[in-house]
Amino acid sequence: MMVSSIPDIISVILISLGAFSLFVGGVGIVRLPDFYTRSHAITKSDTLGIMLVLAGLAVYEGMNVNSFKLVVAIIFVAIANPTGTHALARAGFKYGLRPWPWPWFRRKKKKKVQL
Amino acid sequence: MHDFFVYISVILTIIIFIPLYRVVKGPTVFDRMLGAAAISSKTMVLICIIGVVYGRFDMFIDITLAYAILNFIAFIAVAKYINSLRNDGE
Numbered sequence: 686m687m688v689s690s691i692p693d694i695i696s697v698i699l700i701s702l703g704a705f706s707l708f709v710g711g712v713g714i715v716r717l718p719d720f721y722t723r724s725h726a727i728t729k730s731d732t733l734g735i736m737l738v739l740a741g742l743a744v745y746e747g748m749n750v751n752s753f754k755l756v757v758a759i760i761f762v763a764i765a766n767p768t769g770t771h772a773l774a775r776a777g778f779k780y781g782l783r784p785w786p787w788p789w790f791r792r793k794k795k796k797k798v799q800l
Numbered sequence: 801m802h803d804f805f806v807y808i809s810v811i812l813t814i815i816i817f818i819p820l821y822r823v824v825k826g827p828t829v830f831d832r833m834l835g836a837a838a839i840s841s842k843t844m845v846l847i848c849i850i851g852v853v854y855g856r857f858d859m860f861i862d863i864t865l866a867y868a869i870l871n872f873i874a875f876i877a878v879a880k881y882i883n884s885l886r887n888d889g890e
Contacts, residue, residue, distance in 0.1 A: 739845070
């Protein structure tokens with residue numbers, strides 16, 4: 686591959702960091718034991734990864750109308766993605782999902798949560 | 801630089817298959833919704849990079865913006881719907 690100029694090198698670094706962050710979010714959603722910890726892992730790393738990849742594409746495009754649209758997409762993702770997961774976690778809490786049983790979240794009785 | 805975008809799209813396609821495990825094997829419906837949200841937000845990035853590979857980036861960025869807004873509205877709607885239910889096991 687031909688990586689010659691300075692913006693191409695910056696774009697390659699940003700897109701690689703974003704892909705690594707998305708992979709870390711995937712590992713977190715598979716390995717963690719609870720709904721709240723899974724949402725904690727996946728939302729932050731996904732938002733960071735999307736913002737890094739889109740910023741890398743904006744650096745690759747240069748000063749352009751497409752780059753402006755990419756900046757709008759970055760701002761929208763930074764606002765909307767944590768909002769959606771917060772609404773989902775709040776719905777789960779009001780539905781009655783218990784957190785992962787630490788001693789101060791001791792369960793009273795065996796409670797079945799099914800939907 | 802074109803080869804780099806092809807490679808990174810292949811890597812993202814492999815990464816998209818990781819939260820599918822949580823969608824298939826989630827204990828509750830909230831875990832499945834979380835996995836679906838992760839898959840859709842990674843798909844948005846993949847659409848953008850495929851637009852760079854095809855050389856029609858001015859068309860694919862509009863698709864990306866519409867896809868992001870559609871994801872957000874869909875997950876807010878499902879969260880509001882689940883929020884209106886009650887847990888009868890109390």
